[in-house]
Amino acid sequence: MTISPLATPFPSLPAIGGVRIGTATAGYKPWTRADVLLIKFAEGTAVAGVTTRSRCPSPEVELCRERLPQGRARGLVVNAGNSNAFTGAAGRAAALAQGEAAAALLGCATDAIFQASTGVIGVPLPRDKAVAGVTAAHAALGAGDFAGATAAIGTTDTFPKAAHASALVGGVRVELVGIIKGSGMIAPDMATMLGFIFTDAAVEPGFLRAILAAANARSFSCITVDGDTSTSDTVLAFATGAAGAPCITGWDSAGADAFAAALEDLCGQLARLVVRDGEGATKLIEVRVAGAVDDASAHRVAMSIANSPLVKTAIAGGDANWGRVVMAVGKAGEPAERDRLAISFGTTRVAEAGAVVPGYDEAPVAAHLAGSEVAIGVDLGMGTGRARVWTCDLTHGYISINADYRS
């Protein structure tokens, strides 16, 4: 597996009080790497989460949804190498058994255990390996760090992905760490985005849920590699309270604004890391849409551009093909008028008022497109709605990863 040309170095991460990490090898595939992660949380840890909108979710996703409303977590279990998706009653039973084993090991209620799995679809999680794996990870608790945790949850990721942010809450510095996997893909697997956020801030679960949902809307919901939505996508945020900062219960609490901003910053970092590891990616593309009738409309136009195979192949070829951007705006079905539309690449306006700009010079655009980070700007000229989304280019690498094999 070649490392993505858009990879960034693994960051230096602080430990988070109230978070103990253990990993082990369950052997979901014929490998010796760690493929089970167990994290033990301090008593009172708050949890919030967002999960895939797929109508065919994995049992782990279902269990998270069932357990999230009570808002408290004592354990997190993640399996890599088997997504357990579309595995019927056998898969659900295996997930339940692994969760019960984790609860017994940690001495807590089963509904305080949160689970996620990623990897091959359609093969039930092997129950014995799953239970033995989480038992071994429990024996290793405290020996692991976030780098080890990130390695244990990866599948076909070409580099480990984590990020860090901090905020002042009532004069106390709180740390936020996030780890994430996603976007590589092998036969016959399906990429799953799993993100886990840990903070030593104290946050009331209902408020954590609200600010995670808001941060998600501006980060994970704004990225696309190929427009295909996994059955298992899950982002969970855990707040242990170990920093000793005052508890954040709502927008009026000390540090609420700063913490929410740090959480959104962290989610944005993690989301862009996934795009940087998009299959076959050679360029990170930011699509900025302004002038839509509202923000939701701007988002749909931006995603239409970001998911267009023609736009993504043009960027791969370093081609300033603004006609394909026009096409993608046109097909979005959102309020737009050809003759008010303006398009930029980088800082260069290429088209406006429904036609190419007079005296258009492609040289600065070609220079921008030759870089590894590309910005496409669209102004619809209809209103004040704005959106920003991220994607990657579409290259032979994507085809090779996803078509050049038999499972």
Place this chain on the structure above:
Amino acid sequence: MTISPLATPFPSLPAIGGVRIGTATAGYKPWTRADVLLIKFAEGTAVAGVTTRSRCPSPEVELCRERLPQGRARGLVVNAGNSNAFTGAAGRAAALAQGEAAAALLGCATDAIFQASTGVIGVPLPRDKAVAGVTAAHAALGAGDFAGATAAIGTTDTFPKAAHASALVGGVRVELVGIIKGSGMIAPDMATMLGFIFTDAAVEPGFLRAILAAANARSFSCITVDGDTSTSDTVLAFATGAAGAPCITGWDSAGADAFAAALEDLCGQLARLVVRDGEGATKLIEVRVAGAVDDASAHRVAMSIANSPLVKTAIAGGDANWGRVVMAVGKAGEPAERDRLAISFGTTRVAEAGAVVPGYDEAPVAAHLAGSEVAIGVDLGMGTGRARVWTCDLTHGYISINADYRS
């Protein structure tokens, strides 16, 4: 340009009374091939059409929309090599000038002229070449046939595409011929689907509009190569009445059912020909969805599968990756339940009741996927809604055509 491996031979086509064909070289690109088509219709010819839903349509599309309501046509003008899309006032003025020239040559009102253009975007149609081209095509009227017309409207098509159907109306045999172009693509062009249907039946314009809309919903609206919608897609149907059959004015007219069925058959043939010439296509894929809550829901699920890059690359690789079909069903957002879902490849059921079938044998599926025509079947188990759509696989050829160049 390599001919698509899915190409079919050009069919033998009857002449259609009331249709006179002329082609010429306007020279929209540095070539010597014909790139302007003029067709003269007998007086009284009825016309109906469907055009792109893009919010950024070409001026030719706008002119068609303005002229279609009156329902009568005397001329059709098609330019290949320049789509005239997103060209502002200059492009519209050139299209108007070419239409006025055609009307003067044919001695009819300008609003009886229908126009379409395909090719490079963002470059105004050169007015002088357009007028000279249509004048030369007028001088050649009567010398051309449907094969020549098909050749004149193609851009990066790898083979010429036409189809034929017939029906009995009041005891008189009427013929329907359709020609179509679309789906090839070169720098910095955008594919445009242009389809033209000619019949010697006599049909009242309002009824022609109704049955063309219905046929379109089951043919052109059911194909996708890459989910990208052109600014210029246009299908026009012309009925000259030259066969002398009784005029079809509504469903109660003699032969109305037979004629509508022939029209739908013809549209289906033409639509599948476009998919057969999809960029980089090596396999024609039919997606059949049953058991949806209604037909519209089934169509959206089918298009979600047909537009999924992961499904399309799996088929390219001959990989029976039903997990990706599950994913594409799940992301469609339509009513579905994992545990009622069944999936087939060809005639082999691979998954049902939310899991792989017991004793699943991949051999017959692999054999089916090795062929050049692949069927994916999905039963949602929710209701009686059905849909059928066609697409092609996603291969290195698509990337090569769309990314491996600089414009």
